[in-house]
Amino acid sequence: MSLFPVSHPFLKRFDRWAAPALALVGLGLLLLETRRPLRRRTRPRLERWRRNVLLAAPAMPAARLTLLPAMVGLAQRAAPHYAARRLAQLPPALRLALEVLALDYLAYSWHRLLHAPLLWRLHRVHHNDLDMDLTTAWRFHFGEMLASIPYRAGLPALLGIRPATVLAYEAGFEACTAFHHSNWRLPLATERWLAPLLVTPRAHGIHHSQVQRETDSNFGVVLTLWDRLHRTLRLNVPQAAITIGVPAYPDPARQTVAQLLLLPLAPPQPWAHPDGTVPKRRTAGPPTTLHE
Ligand SMILES: [Zn+2]
Numbered sequence: 001m002s003l004f005p006v007s008h009p010f011l012k013r014f015d016r017w018a019a020p021a022l023a024l025v026g027l028g029l030l031l032l033e034t035r036r037p038l039r040r041r042t043r044p045r046l047e048r049w050r051r052n053v054l055l056a057a058p059a060m061p062a063a064r065l066t067l068l069p070a071m072v073g074l075a076q077r078a079a080p081h082y083a084a085r086r087l088a089q090l091p092p093a094l095r096l097a098l099e100v101l102a103l104d105y106l107a108y109s110w111h112r113l114l115h116a117p118l119l120w121r122l123h124r125v126h127h128n129d130l131d132m133d134l135t136t137a138w139r140f141h142f143g144e145m146l147a148s149i150p151y152r153a154g155l156p157a158l159l160g161i162r163p164a165t166v167l168a169y170e171a172g173f174e175a176c177t178a179f180h181h182s183n184w185r186l187p188l189a190t191e192r193w194l195a196p197l198l199v200t201p202r203a204h205g206i207h208h209s210q211v212q213r214e215t216d217s218n219f220g221v222v223l224t225l226w227d228r229l230h231r232t233l234r235l236n237v238p239q240a241a242i243t244i245g246v247p248a249y250p251d252p253a254r255q256t257v258a259q260l261l262l263l264p265l266a267p268p269q270p271w272a273h274p275d276g277t278v279p280k281r282r283t284a285g286p287p288t289t290l291h292e
Contacts, residue, residue, distance in 0.1 A: 001073070001076055002069075002073055003073040003077075004065070004069040004070055004073055005072055005073050005076075006064075006065055006069045008069065008072045008073075010072050010163055010167055011068060011069060011072060013167075014068065014167050014170075014171065018167075018171035018174075021171070021175075022171065022174050022178070025175050025178055025179075026134060026178055029134050029179060029182040029184060030134050030182075032184040033133055033134060033183040033184040036184060036185040037183050037184075038183045038184060038185040038186075038201055038205065038239055039132070039183055039205060039239050039240075039242065039244065040240075041131050042130055042131055042243075042244075043130050043252055045133075048129065048130065048131060048133075048135065051139075051257055052135035052136065052138055052139040053135065053138065054257045055138070055139050055140065055141070055257060055261070056135075056138035056139065056140070058142040059138070059140045059141065059142040059144070059145055060138065062142040062145040062146060066145065066149060067145050067146075067148060067152065067153060068167065068170065070154075071156065071157075071163060071166045071167060071170065072163040072167070073153075074154055074156075074157035075157040075162065075163035075166060076163060077157065078157035078160065081158070081160060082160075083158065083159050084160030084162075086160070087099070087161075099161045099162065099165045100165065100169055102156070102161060103156060103161065103165070103169040103173075104169070104220075104221065104223050104225075104226070105226055106151065106155055106156065107173060107220075107221040107222065108220050108221065108226035108227070109226075110148060110152060111219040111220075111221065112219050112232075113151070114144070115215070115216065115219070117268055119144075121263070121264040121265075121266075122141045122143045122144040122147060122264050123144060124246055124249075124263065125139070125140065125144075125260050125261075125264070126139050126140050126141070126144070127208060127215070127245070127246050128245055128249040128255065128260075128263075129208075129244065129245065130250075130252060131183075132181055132183060132204075132205060132208050132244045133182060134178055134181060134182045134183070137177045137178045137181035137182070141261065141264060143264055153166075172222060173221055176198070176199065176221055176222045177221060180199045180200060180201055180203065180204035181201070181204060182201055184201055185201075186200065186201065186202075188292050191290055192289075192290050195224060195235060196224065197223065197224065198222065198223065198224065199220045199221060199222065199223070199224055200290075202235070202239055202290055203218045203233075203235055204218060205242055205244070206235065206237045206242065207219070208242075208245070209242045209243065209244065210242075210243045210244070210245055210246065210247045210279045211279045211280060211281050212278075212279075213281075214237055214242070214281070217232050217234035218232065218233060218234060219232055233287060233288060234283075234287045235287060235289060236284065236286065236287050236288075236289050236290075236291055237281070237283055237291060238291045238292055239291075240292075243279065246269075247278070247279050248269035248270065248271070248272065248273070249269075250274065
């Protein structure tokens with residue numbers, strides 16, 4: 001039994017159904033964010049798109065050839081274990097609901113770990129994008145994909161979660177990642193209606209703010225439930241007040257693809273502008289109320 005069964009029937013099904021569906025979701029979001037932009041751009045789109053697509057070029061194959069197969073390979077090895085046998089005794093709908101909730105909680109907690117010093121070396125490549133749109137959802141260092149294997153493929157296997165559920169959740173995870181990174185201005189009323197349940201573009205825009213308190217908020221990927229439970233939900237920041245990025249990396253000229261690929265080797269910088277000033281903001285109102 002291979003650890004990375006790249007041609008497993010589940011993965012072929014993922015390629016046949018989920019990949020084209022995700023491409024359609026991406027195309028739809030691209031049209032929507034172009035017609036109804038949420039935040040004002042600070043950099044030319046083509047400059048960032050070229051960089052983000054080139055960073056995705058190794059990251060996406062790394063995910064397809066290692067992370068996704070590991071989700072199947074590790075789960076198959078763990079299938080006879082105690083947790084899987086106990087889960088199998090539950091009614092099917094309850095089992096599926098518990099599996100999905102566990103996977104989404106793992107996504108939340110993994111994202112929090114990415115903001116801890118060691119993994120921040122990799123994750124800052126995603127965060128130092130100077131604007132945020134659909135292409136930011138693809139802008140990950142390939143090392144972050146590899147580093148996520150033990151947590152995002154190993155832990156579901158140990159918990160006895162079925163590989164088909166893991167891959168189906170992964171398709172939803174990717175669609176939600178594209179949605180909440182997009183620069184699509186949903187009507188505020190619609191987003192306020194969605195925000196108690198799902199991570200929305202305004203909520204995730206706050207996570208990409210240069211104010212550290214705001215970056216240390218809204219770690220959820222699909223559900224906002226985990227941010228609520230851990231008191232990391234912060235929705236009361238107007239999008240017009242947000243500067244996207246990491247304050248230590250304001251210079252687009254120092255964001256070549258080669259520099260970004262080598263960035264994990266550089267020591268973490270203090271959370272401040274190069275001149276030493278620290279971005280700060282006072283916010284009004286309850287943190288659970290989404291602002292324009
Ligand atoms: Zn993050």
